[in-house]
Amino acid sequence: MAEKKGPVVKVSKELMDMLNQAIAREIQVAIQYMWQHVMWGGVKGFAVKDELQSIAVEEMKHAESIAERLYYLGGTPTTKPDPIFVGSTLKEMIEQDVKDEEVAIRLYQKIVAKAKAENDETTNHLFRDILEQEEDHHDTFTTLLEDLD
Ligand SMILES: [Fe+2]
Numbered sequence: 001m002a003e004k005k006g007p008v009v010k011v012s013k014e015l016m017d018m019l020n021q022a023i024a025r026e027i028q029v030a031i032q033y034m035w036q037h038v039m040w041g042g043v044k045g046f047a048v049k050d051e052l053q054s055i056a057v058e059e060m061k062h063a064e065s066i067a068e069r070l071y072y073l074g075g076t077p078t079t080k081p082d083p084i085f086v087g088s089t090l091k092e093m094i095e096q097d098v099k100d101e102e103v104a105i106r107l108y109q110k111i112v113a114k115a116k117a118e119n120d121e122t123t124n125h126l127f128r129d130i131l132e133q134e135e136d137h138h139d140t141f142t143t144l145l146e147d148l149d
Pocket residue numbers: 026058059062063104130134
C-alpha cells in the first residue's frame with residue numbers, strides 16, 4: 001500500500017508551535033467561559049450568562065478548526081488547556097476575560113503574519129477569521145465591564 005502523502009504546504013516548527021499555543025488557550029477559554037456561565041451570580045450576571053455560553057461555544061469551535069489545521073500540517077494538537085481562571089465575582093470574571101481576549105488578539109496577529117510569511121494562505125485565512133471574532137469578544141467583554149463599575 002502506498003504511504004499516505006504529507007501536506008502540500010510545509011510550515012515551520014515555530015508556526016506549528018504557535019498553533020498549539022492557540023489551541024491551549026482556546027480550550028482554556030472555552031471551559032472558563034462555560035464555567036462562568038454556570039456560576040454567574042446576581043442580577044447583572046443574569047444578563048450576561050447567555051452571552052458567556054455562546055462565546056464559550058465559539059471558542060470550542062476555534063479549538064476544533066485550529067486542531068484540524070495543525071493535524072493536517074503534520075502536528076499533534078495539544079489536549080492541555082492553559083491555566084483556567086473562573087473568578088468569584090462577575091467583575092473578576094469579566095476582567096479576566098478581557099485580558100484573555102487581549103492575549104488572543106496579540107497571538108493571532110502574530111500567527112496571521114507568520115502564516116503569510118510562510119505562504120500558508122489557509123492558516124492565514126483561518127486566523128484572520130478567528131481574529132475578527134476575538135475582537136468581537138473583546139468588544140463584548142469591555143462593554144460588559146463598563147456596566148460593572
Ligand atoms: Fe477563540
